Amino acid sequence: MTTFAISFAVGATLTRADIPALCGDLAEALRGRDRGVVVCDVTGVRPDVVAIEALARLSLTARRHGWRLVVSGGSADLLELADLLGLTDPLWEPVGQPEEREQVGGVEEVVDRRDPSG
Template sequence: MDTSQPLVVTLPARPTREEVARLCAALAAAPPGDVRCRIHPEAYGLPAVDALARLALTARRHGHRLTLDGAGPELTALLRLTGIDQVL
C-alpha cells in the first residue's frame, strides 16, 4: 500500500450505522497515516456528527491523522455547537 498518499474515506449524505462501521473497519485495517474524510455536501444533522465522532475516535486509536473535506455550513455549525470541531 502506498502510504505517501492519504487514505480517503467518504461520508455519505445520510450515514447508516453499517456504513459508519465499514468506514471505521477500513481505518482500523489501514496502516497509520493521513486520512482524508470527504463529506457529502448534503451531510448534516446528528447522524453525521455521530459518524464523524466515531471516525475521529477510530482514527486516533489507530494512529491516523484525520482531516475533513467538504463539510457544509450547517454541518460545520452543528460541529461547533456540539464542541466536536475541537476534536476533529
C-alpha cells in the first residue's frame, strides 16, 4: 500500500490573521488528491501560541480532506509549547503505518472475562 505525502511549509512569523489563508492554501493543495500525509515543515517558525493554533487548524483542515498532518522541523521550544498545550501527540505523531496485526495507536483491545481463554 502506497501512502501519498505532500510537503507544506509554514513561514517563520505567523499572525492570527494569516491562519485562514494558510488553511485555504492547504485545502486547495489537497482538493482532488488521493488521501495521504501532509508533512508540515515548521523549520524556523517562531515558537508561540499562534504557531500552535495554526498547526492545530492546519491539522483539522487536513483531516477534513481525508489527510493526516504531521509536523517536521519544529524547534525544541515549539515542541515544548505544544506539549504544554496538550497537542504534542496529535501534531508530532510519527509518519508510518501500523505493522501487520498491530493496533493503531490509541486503540485498546477489550477483553470479555466470559470469553474462554485460548
